[in-house]
Amino acid sequence: MTGAPHELEDLREDDLARWLRPRARDSHKGDHGRVLCIGGDSGHGGAIMLAAEAALRCGAGLVDVATHVLHVPALLARRPEVMAQAVDDGRVPAALLASADVILCGPGLGQGDWGAAMFAQVLDDARPDTRLVLDADALNLLARRPRALPADSILTPHPGEAARLLGIEASEVQRDRAGALQGLCARYAAVVVLKGAGTLVGATGRGARRISAGNPGMAVGGMGDVLAGTIAGLCAQGLEAADAAACGALLHACAGDAAAGEGGERGLLPADLMPWLRRLANPQATA
Numbered sequence: 642m643t644g645a646p647h648e649l650e651d652l653r654e655d656d657l658a659r660w661l662r663p664r665a666r667d668s669h670k671g672d673h674g675r676v677l678c679i680g681g682d683s684g685h686g687g688a689i690m691l692a693a694e695a696a697l698r699c700g701a702g703l704v705d706v707a708t709h710v711l712h713v714p715a716l717l718a719r720r721p722e723v724m725a726q727a728v729d730d731g732r733v734p735a736a737l738l739a740s741a742d743v744i745l746c747g748p749g750l751g752q753g754d755w756g757a758a759m760f761a762q763v764l765d766d767a768r769p770d771t772r773l774v775l776d777a778d779a780l781n782l783l784a785r786r787p788r789a790l791p792a793d794s795i796l797t798p799h800p801g802e803a804a805r806l807l808g809i810e811a812s813e814v815q816r817d818r819a820g821a822l823q824g825l826c827a828r829y830a831a832v833v834v835l836k837g838a839g840t841l842v843g844a845t846g847r848g849a850r851r852i853s854a855g856n857p858g859m860a861v862g863g864m865g866d867v868l869a870g871t872i873a874g875l876c877a878q879g880l881e882a883a884d885a886a887a888c889g890a891l892l893h894a895c896a897g898d899a900a901a902g903e904g905g906e907r908g909l910l911p912a913d914l915m916p917w918l919r920r921l922a923n924p925q926a927t928a
């Protein structure tokens with residue numbers, strides 16, 4: 642990310658082509674990264690399914706999911722491309738952690754023993770060069786028990802989660818979103834995506850980026866899970882953390898606008914973004 646700390650860069654759909662270059666003709670799945678998605682406790686299986694599908698639709702080479710046993714059949718029925726493993730004891734298989742280029746932890750994870758154990762395992766045992774994307778309940782667990790994060794970890798809070806991470810009210814976050822973004826980057830030494838109308842993306846010592854694409858049709862459960870998978874999928878393909886976060890937030894917002902353009906904002910579903918994520922992730926093909 643470029644720019645002095647006080648600068649604010651507005652991103653537009655055209656900017657996607659800066660980051661989303663055509664693939665080498667002879668590339669193979671190993672070149673496009675392996676994402677491990679961890680989450681989906683009982684009652685919240687859809688969150689991790691949406692995240693995993695978004696990572697694939699944005700071009701990740703391989704996607705693993707570690708989730709509650711109840712969700713494995715539904716996940717495989719919906720997306721057989723995903724490699725799903727049941728976790729019943731709160732331990733992610735070590736081989737999955739070891740092979741991941743990017744770990745997305747949090748969608749539907751819950752804050753009980755099962756989710757907390759896997760979150761701690763990720764922070765303790767992930768390879769030092771594995772990029773972390775932390776969303777939803779991983780952020781709530783981090784807020785309850787702050788810990789140092791690996792360099793270039795990406796946090797994707799909505800204003801409620803941002804408030805918990807900062808120990809303030811969501812209304813205070815919304816009153817000064819730029820200040821909250823700066824506070825989060827500084828406190829957690831991470832790349833931060835502060836979601837909501839006018840999503841902001843920041844990293845310590847760098848100017849923030851703002852995304853004005855997106856629409857109120859996107860205010861529906863599961864939309865943030867799609868964003869987290871989008872960012873993880875882009876990270877896996879080699880984008881630097883701050884760029885993956887900015888490009889992912891932009892791609893997601895533009896996909897939301899394109900999908901709303903087809904049938905309107907009200908009733909828009911997170912899964913409606915999937916074909917648009919794919920289309921917009923190939924800007925040269927659609928130019």
Ligand SMILES: NC(=O)C1=CN([C@@H]2O[C@H](COP(=O)(O)OP(=O)(O)OC[C@H]3O[C@@H](n4cnc5c(N)ncnc54)[C@H](O)[C@@H]3O)[C@@H](O)[C@H]2O)[C@@H](O)CC1
Pocket residue numbers: 684685686687688689747748749750751777778799800801802811815836837838862863864865866
């Ligand atoms: N299909 C699924 O399985 C879904 C599972 N989900 C999971 O459900 C769990 C709980 O997440 P939730 O996000 O619903 O609960 P939270 O309690 O984290 O967030 C909801 C609260 O945050 C605040 N907030 C959020 N966005 C705001 C904004 N733009 N402006 C101001 N305040 C705002 C509000 O106070 C709101 O009541 C997570 O694990 C999540 O991943 C959700 O993602 C929904 C869909």
Ligand SMILES: Nc1ncnc2c1ncn2[C@@H]1O[C@H](COP(=O)(O)OP(=O)(O)O)[C@@H](O)[C@H]1O
Pocket residue numbers: 777798799836837838839840854855856857858859860861862863864865866867868893
């Ligand atoms: N009014 C809006 N304008 C633009 N984007 C929005 C709007 N409402 C929600 N979004 C986007 O939709 C997503 C919602 O994420 P989140 O609140 O985490 O949902 P969930 O946890 O239910 O998946 C975020 O990317 C956010 O920026």
